[in-house]
Amino acid sequence: MRLYDRLFTEPRPDAVRGEDGEYLPFTDFLNPESAKEITAYAEPAAKNLPAESRWQFERLGYFVTDRKDHRPEQPVFNRTVTLKDSWQPK
Numbered sequence: 104m105r106l107y108d109r110l111f112t113e114p115r116p117d118a119v120r121g122e123d124g125e126y127l128p129f130t131d132f133l134n135p136e137s138a139k140e141i142t143a144y145a146e147p148a149a150k151n152l153p154a155e156s157r158w159q160f161e162r163l164g165y166f167v168t169d170r171k172d173h174r175p176e177q178p179v180f181n182r183t184v185t186l187k188d189s190w191q192p193k
Contacts (some may be wrong), residue, residue, distance in 0.1 A: 150175040
């Protein structure tokens with residue numbers, strides 16, 4: 104499974120200025136956690152899914168099978184949307 108997050112650590116990485124007033128390179132704000140690959144387990148039927156089919160995995164989010172890398176012997180799912188947990192204990 105491939106889990107994606109925000110690419111940048113700043114909302115507007117192209118508009119951040121340093122102490123000298125000059126714009127800082129947007130590459131200074133790349134999120135090192137923006138892409139992760141994890142190993143997960145799914146039902147055997149997951150290996151037979153067609154490319155670009157969409158699925159929800161409980162508590163993880165919505166995923167799509169990868170167009171190029173999804174194979175029966177090694178399925179690949181890319182997360183497209185996370186599930187927002189709005190529950191907060193009182």
